[in-house]
Amino acid sequence: MKTNVPEWNKKIPYNHFFDFIDMSADRYSILLKCIESINLNSSVITIDGNRHIFIFPPGQKPLRSSGGAFPFSSTSPYLFSAHYDRVEGSPGANDNSAAVFHLLSAACILARKGIDRWIIVFTDKEELTSGESFEDQGSFSLAKKLKLWGLEKAKIYNFDACGAGNSFLFSTTTDIILKDSENPNIGNLRNTIRHLRDHALETANQMRLDKVLLAPTPFSDDVGFLRAGLAAQTVTMLPENEATQYETLLRGRPDFADLIISGKVKEPGEYRHLPETWRSLNNAGDIPSRLTPEFFEMFVDFVIRLAC
Secondary structure, three states: OOOOOOOHHHOOOHHHHHHHHOOOOOHHHHHHHHHHHOOOEEEEEEEOOEEEEEEEOOOOOOOOOOOOOOOOOOOOOEEEEEEOOOOOOOOOHHHHHHHHHHHHHHHHHHHHHOOOOEEEEEEOOOOOOOOOOHHHOHHHHHHHHHHHOOOOOOEEEEEOOOOOOOEEEEEOHHHHHHHOOOOOOHHHHHHHHHHHHHHHHHHHHHOOOOOEEEEOOOOOHHHHHHHOOOOEEEEEEEOHHHHHHHHHHHHHOOOHHHHHHHOHHHOHHHHOOOOHHHHOOOOOOOOHHHOOHHHHHHHHHHHHHHHO
């Protein structure tokens, strides 16, 4: 049952949250202001017109110098991503403001603990409009740059809709996409995704999390990364009752995963089977009262443990 957690939005960095979800907000500027106010080591890198915001550990040069290497080039740091854009007409409280602020909180803790093999990226242009393909996602052109910068071995975890519920879902959407892929690099991608997921499962086990589900989830930046040849594991959250109902649905309807991938789940007869939390995304129903702040610290702790 949801409990009342008073004044959660007054805690750093969540004190900027309601400005960020205001319908008239310049989310890019507010996010930069928040990052500056908590003294994180950041840089904005524009790729194909998309402004991606990078956070680095203290002491790392946030920008490449002329002829110099990008931080962690030719190594395998953890790269945690969350998109900061939203669909027009939606406050975007859960999609994807919650994950953005969870990663800001995690960055503060990682820096304070001296954990230094990570990068956080707030991606631009995750949401697509009619007629656009996944190669129009900001994560697609970002992934191509990451490979050029020597970060093809980065361990990428993508966080999306992580503000409602206490049940972790580790997405299997990319597995389904790769199932019929003719990509010659498919073996490496599958192995990387398996290692990423195993580490996430081990982390959840260490935390003794009660509810963890492997299941297909709506598209996110993981698909843009995948199209550019980088594997990423998407992590999302659902309330426990919704996760249980979704798990039951998938057992009885194995075809439902294919409906999510094909986009046919948007048809009225199938859309009603989606978890209620997902049906509230990308519309005016994505409001802060649907969030469960009593579980925010648990999620941030999960991110910290992933990076250790």
